Amino acid sequence: MLLSMGQFPLLGADIYIEDQGLTNGPLLRSLLLSENCLNPMPPFTLEIGGIIDRRGIVPYTAVPVFRDANTPWPFADKDLSLDTLDFGILQSAIGLDGHVRTTGTPVVPQHAVASVGNVAVRPEAAVETSSYSVDASAFNGVPSRDTQRMPYAVNPSPLPLMFEMPSGKNSLLLDSPLFGIGSGGVLRVTLCAADLDEARILYDQLAPICAIMTALTAATPIVKGHLTDRDCYWDVQCSAVDDRSAQERGIVPLTTAKGTLLKSRFGSIDTYLGPSPTSKNLAFRPEINDCQYTYDSCSYWKMKDGGVDNLLSQHVARLFIRDLHYASAKMLGDNNSGNGNRADGNVRSGNVNDNRNGSSGSASIDSDGQEHFKRFLGCNRQNVCLYPPNTSTGSGWEIEFMSLEVQLTDAENAALITFIVLLSRVIISYRLNLYLPISQMDQNMSRAQKINAVKDQQFIFRRDVFSGKDGNSSSSGRIPWRGNVRSRPDPHMPGSPVEQDQFHRHIGIKSPESAEYVELTVDEILNGSPKHRVMGLLKIIQSFLPTLHLEYDVEREVRRQLWLVERRASGKLCTLATWMRRFVRNHPEYKRDSVVSPPINYDMLRTMNDIEEGKIMAPELLG
């Protein structure tokens, strides 16, 4: 039985598979997963080992559990230590190595502390107590940055912190990077761009779509044998591979690290690339890059001096703030020995040939440089990624779209890929303007992962995707809506009231039909909304499709695929996550305590397999 699904629901939940093996092994150092889960080949073991060593401790992830009728509340993951010092109510305590420990979120269980002691803990890494919990932002409803402004150690009184980060409570605990790498099935769509300019356009415009697609393709409601309060796996994946050291997370003062890093190495984008300097497109305004991030200044200046423009230099320099976890000796050449495993954040720039500024004299562009850079790109994953050309494989500039969760059937996956590819064609052809401030994009991303976000949540989105290229922030569009011709002020007149406001005030509350950004459901974004004067993305694709002059049958098939996306967006078909939740809750053995027991899991996977093979019909899922 071969299923394509995001995550095995019982991974990490006690005994979930035959010949599971013993947990707490030397490679994974996890209490939930045994060594059998890990491929013993060097790239995989080194990657896992590198993450743990760099962070100083196993990265802990807290996934909020779904509260059902009989769920014990407050929920305590049974893998949490029962020590009152560690759990729940906040108290400071002295940790193993003498550092002040402020607790608030799932604490290192006692037996895990012993295993940490087996690893050479570097002096600056405190005994880890609070993991970076990605869910704080979702609960607080503010962008994730806000909760990280103060390094914890600076805050004298630990009590307010607990309220700042409540998400440690009522959560499931995951304790291995393996929950992030190698799990969390993502449909990666790689689009080839003609040149760097087009790649930048695609990168920027596909980024706001990520949250929408995450909500649309939600497929992972069950983690570690429990129903969770999330339908998507993105946040879990990002925090499971979080290799930031304690300094970078702001827990202890900065000594050797380069700076505080606000996001895990997997995360949503930090900055738009903006159009190329020669482009006449004025849709991008610098103020929409409104989030802080740290980047490596040496690399930045090197690129700037080489003629690369500001935003692109920053984007690439952002990559070099992270470290590789391993490198083959061949890649390192003869200059350095040992592997790239380090936690002090210094970039060995001598090792890496920056081959991005091909225009200036980067003296030797040899293939090792490309390999190195590709590895760095592999370390950093955002929801859209930009890959430079690779002379050895002959590929050009590529954009990889990472926000689709893998679906059950091949037909659905194909439909999603078709949608993304057609969307990219439309974006390039019609030069759509989907720019959204980064902070609002992050907010969308956290909303997208909630339960049934595709129907219940609203996302901030640009109302008029055709306007804005002439630099006017006004968004009433060129052609006035019928019936309002005389009453509308001329949007191109300077001093027009709509133009002068800050963009964040354009979230339409009073006048949704003229605001720049409005809160829309996925249905409205994709299928259009006359009320908001939103032309849906699917409608735009539909109008674009005939120009391709496809053969009749081909076009019919493509339209059928778009129809699937249309119905998922409108809610006529449910997402896989909703389907799974429904199945569990309707199962006779389910006790309404959010626990998915092995029999329930078995039946569910069996049913999913039958659906995939066509033995069972699932009209609510597939139409």
Next chain:
Amino acid sequence: MLEILDPYNLRNNIQVTGITDYRVSVKIFMLPAAVDANNRPSSMYVKQALLCVEKQLGMVKIDELIVSFAEISANDEDAEDDDEDNEDRETGQLDSSPLESPVGSPLGVLPARTETSSTDSLETSPTAACPEGAITDMSRYVKVWRSLGKLRASGEALKIGISDVNKQQLEQLCRQSGITPDIVQVRMSGNEPQDQGPDDELRAYARERGMFVGAHADSPEMLNDWTFQTLATDFKINEKFPTTEVAPLGYKIDFMRPRWVASYSVMQTKRGLVANRGYIVMASSDCVLNPNRVPRKKYSV
């Protein structure tokens, strides 16, 4: 002449290095008012449309030239739509009957209604087609179709096509004109399977003869007089483009009526991108008999 252009798709908008294959497609929608003195769709408008496209795009080779006749495409729809369209056509024909196409042509030339026996069927065929909704007589479209054939023969258009016809209409047209299309377009509007009315007969027929069957999503009624008048009023077209002609005694200049719409698209075939896309609408006024005219005095010798 009105050009509805998409200003964000300038010709040089996409800068691509390297060789790119472009495909230029033009589709001409012959509206009900695009008729000549014999009340048949006039091939002059086809030439006019191509000139306008050339003016817009430059000297490009047209890869695909497709024509769509408003009456036929409208009649392809359900009966409800047919009734509306028939009314439009009737009023259209009444208005256009006593006059010539462009403003300024000699007046007083009445259409020769009794020229050929087929003209009787010209007047009656649309209205008689109400019950079933399909036009059975394709003879009035032969002239335009032949002109397209000439364009293909001369090399100005690589492929020609027709859209929204059924099998009988296509057969008749090919037989009467001796010209077979390269492309047949069928309407496919929405994404739902039932929207894609399967015209298997037509598709099988077309495939047998090596014609490419494509799909389009254009509305069956591209632009009717009423919509045009509403737009003209909103955008003050009548004021911005006043006619310089003076109507002779007893006649008046009628409202502008849209004659044809041409949609052009330039595609980068290998990458599936649109390089340029736009619509051109041509409208003109007719000189009609003024209903309020003073009757001529009769002089007796």
